[in-house]
Amino acid sequence: MQALADLNLREEYIYGWIFEEKNPAILNGFRAPDLEKIADMVLYFAKYNTPLTPALNKLLFYADFGHYNNYGYSISGMCYKAMERGPVPENNGGIYNYVLNTGKVSVEEIAFGENVGERFVANFSAEPDSLTEEELATMKMVSEKFKGLSAKQIIDLSNGEPAWKNKTDADNRISFDYAFELKNIESRFILPFRNR
Numbered sequence: 001m002q003a004l005a006d007l008n009l010r011e012e013y014i015y016g017w018i019f020e021e022k023n024p025a026i027l028n029g030f031r032a033p034d035l036e037k038i039a040d041m042v043l044y045f046a047k048y049n050t051p052l053t054p055a056l057n058k059l060l061f062y063a064d065f066g067h068y069n070n071y072g073y074s075i076s077g078m079c080y081k082a083m084e085r086g087p088v089p090e091n092n093g094g095i096y097n098y099v100l101n102t103g104k105v106s107v108e109e110i111a112f113g114e115n116v117g118e119r120f121v122a123n124f125s126a127e128p129d130s131l132t133e134e135e136l137a138t139m140k141m142v143s144e145k146f147k148g149l150s151a152k153q154i155i156d157l158s159n160g161e162p163a164w165k166n167k168t169d170a171d172n173r174i175s176f177d178y179a180f181e182l183k184n185i186e187s188r189f190i191l192p193f194r195n196r
Contacts, residue, residue, distance in 0.1 A: 011035075018094045021079050029064055029074025029176045035098060038076045040128030041139065042096070043104040047122035048143045052110065053096070054085055055151040056120055058158045059142055061087040065163065066185040067138040068176045075135045082165075082172045086158035090173065117151075145184065157184050 015022060019033040045051055045059045064074040079090040089095055099105060107118045131139065146154055158164055163178030180187070 014098060018091050018098065019077075019079075020090065024073075024077070026175050026177060027079045027173050028077045029068040029179075031073045031075070031077040033077035034130070035095075036130040037135070038078065038095060039099045039102045039104055040130045041076055042099045042120060043122055044128050044131070044136075044139045045143060046105040046120040047125070048140075049147060050119055050121055051154075052117045052119050052151040053092075054117075055146070055149075055154045057088040057092060058086055058154045059146060060089055061158065061163075062146070062182070062185055063139055063142045065176065065179040065182055066142060067135060069179040069182060069185065069187050070138065071134060074176065075131070075138065080163075080174045082163070082174055086155045087161070087164050087174055142185065160184075 014035070015033065018035075021028050022032060024030045024032055041060060041063060042056065045056055049055070049059060051059055060076065060078070061080050064076055064078060064080070067073070067075045076089075078095070080087045081090050100107065104123055105120050106123055108121055110117045110119050128136070128139075146157075149157075161178070161183055162181045163174045166178070
């Protein structure tokens with residue numbers, strides 16, 4: 001019984017350390033953060049796209065915002081910030097450390113001349129089991145949309161999004177209201193106020 005209590009305290013600590021916004025709100029796509037779903041999202045993209053970290057940041061952004069656009073809530077519950085090289089999950093370093101510790105993915109270092117990048121690679125072929133059919137469909141759509149593009153190409157596309165251009169608060173957090181203005185993800189719904 002003590003081990004279970006210790007595990008619950010550890011998980012509460014991790015959530016408290018990683019996520020500033022823990023309750024469903026517009027900044028996390030009206031979904032409480034879910035580390036299991038986040039790990040499975042990273043696993044999915046690692047399996048099908050093997051992205052460098054900057055590209056992974058954008059793939060997660062497009063998956064969450066695209067899902068919000070089509071279903072009214074994000075997949076992961078993560079907040080995103082508009083950083084110099086495009087949208088990134090808030091506290092992505094802590095999130096990726098958690099995901100790496102699950103053992104679902106690993107990171108390979110890739111050399112680019114004098115620079116080094118990190119590529120996420122799936123550790124096994126299992127499909128993510130915490131994602132719903134709709135969430136998997138969104139993940140597949142995003143994966144296929146950006147497959148074969150370089151990290152720079154994905155960054156350039158994301159930097160053209162109003163969500164990145166119009167930073168929404170002093171901390172550069174991006175409101176999920178911008179999901180309805182995505183230029184690079186199609187909506188299931190044709191909304192009269194949506195910019196196309």
